[in-house]
Amino acid sequence: MGFxxxxxxxxxxxxxxxxxxxxxxxxFWSYTDEPHASRRKQILSQYPQIKQLFGPDPWAFFxxxxxxxxxxxxxxxxxxxxxxxxxxxxxxxxxFLNHNLFLAIHELSHNLAFSTPVYNRWLxxxxxxxIGVPMSVTFQKYHLEHHRFQGxxxxxxxxxxxxxxxxxxxxxxxxxxxxxxxxxxxxxxxxLKPKPPGYWEFINFSVQIALDVAMVYFWGWxxxxxxxxxxxxxxxxxxxxxxxxxxxxxxNPEQETxxxxxxxxxxxxxxxxxxxxxxxxxxPGSKLHLVKNIAPEYYExxxxxxxxxxxxxxxxxxxxxxxYSRMKRKVSNSAKKSE
Numbered sequence: 001m002g003f004x005x006x007x008x009x010x011x012x013x014x015x016x017x018x019x020x021x022x023x024x025x026x027x028f029w030s031y032t033d034e035p036h037a038s039r040r041k042q043i044l045s046q047y048p049q050i051k052q053l054f055g056p057d058p059w060a061f062f063x064x065x066x067x068x069x070x071x072x073x074x075x076x077x078x079x080x081x082x083x084x085x086x087x088x089x090x091x092x093x094x095x096f097l098n099h100n101l102f103l104a105i106h107e108l109s110h111n112l113a114f115s116t117p118v119y120n121r122w123l124x125x126x127x128x129x130x131i132g133v134p135m136s137v138t139f140q141k142y143h144l145e146h147h148r149f150q151g152x153x154x155x156x157x158x159x160x161x162x163x164x165x166x167x168x169x170x171x172x173x174x175x176x177x178x179x180x181x182x183x184x185x186x187x188x189x190x191x192l193k194p195k196p197p198g199y200w201e202f203i204n205f206s207v208q209i210a211l212d213v214a215m216v217y218f219w220g221w222x223x224x225x226x227x228x229x230x231x232x233x234x235x236x237x238x239x240x241x242x243x244x245x246x247x248x249x250x251x252n253p254e255q256e257t258x259x260x261x262x263x264x265x266x267x268x269x270x271x272x273x274x275x276x277x278x279x280x281x282x283x284p285g286s287k288l289h290l291v292k293n294i295a296p297e298y299y300e301x302x303x304x305x306x307x308x309x310x311x312x313x314x315x316x317x318x319x320x321x322x323x324y325s326r327m328k329r330k331v332s333n334s335a336k337k338s339e
Contacts, residue, residue: 057284060113071130095234109140160323182235242308256327
């Protein structure tokens with residue numbers, strides 16, 4: 001099938017899904033480059049002052065430290081609590097802190113706390129501590145590929161696998177998938193595109209296990225359980241976890257990245273400004289709103305969200321939406337060389 005035939009086939013699939021109201025049986029395939037690099041050039045040519053926003057967030061270290069110490073201190077206070085109380089506090093309090101740290105690690109993967117990359121890596125390992133499972137170093141490897149090769153088949157591990165897409169097809173399976181989506185994010189790269197661990201993964205693992213062992217030794221399993229539960233429930237059926245779906249799941253076939261302009265941005269390093277973030281990954285989250293203020297004509301016409309909880313509800317209940325609702329593109333020769 002030639003290029004024009006592929007585009008015609010893609011349009012036919014989209015039309016069938018829209019008209020018949022059925023779930024897609026394949027991804028949305030794009031035959032153009034991801035939209036952010038070209039939009040970045042256009043915006044910078046018109047608004048070169050945006051470059052002044054590039055660079056680290058001077059408050060990042062203090063924000064990360066505050067959340068890490070607050071979460072670890074909370075865990076020690078719960079050393080003798082019953083598990084129902086631990087679960088309740090984990091869902092309504094600890095989950096917000098640990099998810100904040102997920103997105104602190106996301107910020108640090110772009111070196112947005114310090115100008116020296118190694119300092120960002122150490123701070124990422126520190127931010128990882130209350131999460132309970134070593135992930136900051138590995139996350140950076142895969143996440144930067146997500147930016148450089150957005151939607152590229154076989155490279156962007158943010159896109160669900162064929163196995164996920166074939167199994168997750170109804171309200172029940174989508175609900176289970178949402179609850180367990182952290183596991184899918186963590187395990188998907190290990191099965192589809194494993195990378196050999198290196199020196200920094202060993203450091204991340206060693207520091208994290210040392211903290212976990214110390215937590216169990218000095219305060220017991222209940223304190224450690226609080227940290228793990230905060231991570232698990234904060235990444236599942238939780239308002240903040242709605243950003244996993246809202247960022248790139250296609251509800252409008254003409255758009256592959258979506259922003260969220262709601263109050264939870266203040267707890268999530270403003271990751272909701274996701275079109276702005278992909279356009280300018282060198283700008284810290286605290287300044288992304290300024291991009292939209294400076295160049296509003298590039299963002300106000302795009303679909304966006306005001307509620308992450310609503311996004312989760314829409315994803316589960318809309319029978320035309322599922323793991324196949326992602327934009328993919330074939331790997332190009334230049335992408336292969338770059339990788």
